[in-house]
Amino acid sequence: DAGVTQSPTHLIKTRGQQVTLRCSPKSGHDTVSWYQQALGQGPQFIFQYYEEEERQRGNFPDRFSGHQFPNYSSELNVNALLLGDSALYLCASSLGGGRWYEQYFGPGTRLTVT
Amino acid sequence: TQLLEQSPQFLSIQEGENLTVYCNSSSVFSSLQWYRQEPGEGPVLLVTVVTGGEVKKLKRLTFQFGDARKDSSLHITAAQPGDTGLYLCAGAYYGGATNKLIFGTGTLLAVQP
Numbered sequence: 001d002a003g004v005t006q007s008p009t010h011l012i013k014t015r016g017q018q019v020t021l022r023c024s025p026k027s028g029h030d031t032v033s034w035y036q037q038a039l040g041q042g043p044q045f046i047f048q049y050y051e052e053e054e055r056q057r058g059n060f061p062d063r064f065s066g067h068q069f070p071n072y073s074s075e076l077n078v079n080a081l082l083l084g085d086s087a088l089y090l091c092a093s094s095l096g097g098g099r100w101y102e103q104y105f106g107p108g109t110r111l112t113v114t
Numbered sequence: 115t116q117l118l119e120q121s122p123q124f125l126s127i128q129e130g131e132n133l134t135v136y137c138n139s140s141s142v143f144s145s146l147q148w149y150r151q152e153p154g155e156g157p158v159l160l161v162t163v164v165t166g167g168e169v170k171k172l173k174r175l176t177f178q179f180g181d182a183r184k185d186s187s188l189h190i191t192a193a194q195p196g197d198t199g200l201y202l203c204a205g206a207y208y209g210g211a212t213n214k215l216i217f218g219t220g221t222l223l224a225v226q227p
Contacts, residue, residue, distance in 0.1 A: 033215070040220065042118075042202050042219055045214060045215060048213070055213075056213055058214075090156050090157070101144075101206035102147075103159070103215065105149075105158070107154070108154075108155070
């Protein structure tokens, strides 16, 4: 049973560039959430996708956007990168419905903005 | 704004000692979870508590949800080096169209052999 997978593992970008991160959910899951985790901090919720639509959003600017595909995989896009965007980006999948909060996390993508 | 404060922030103990980590909020949560995260990996779900006053045990780990569903604790008995990691609590809040999972500030535990 494949768990949540993310790609790439590490990424280095320059200020002002754009980046796309990818996530494949755990088998059987249909909901994908994205989180940003700064070093030594707890993850902060960016947004959640279900049925190919953004259902919930945290306090992140419009530079952060996403997409969910019919196979439930998802992408996180960040435009006009800032130094402060350097973080571990986590994807979590769950089964929509009553127990949406039981999320399984991927290993994350470490983004460094220079 | 729902906030979850964890204490202590850092904890370094010897193998065999007991410890308790606290997770506190002024908000009521529908459920609360505890995760452990190791370096370079995503958080791994340990437990979900739903009912106020609920106690769950996972081997040497005991989790308790406060009666008012605003706070929680994690107690580890006879800690082992394999328990080392970042412990995160997360409160789930859902109200109709609004579902949120709010993470705590984290407790970094180091168990020395």
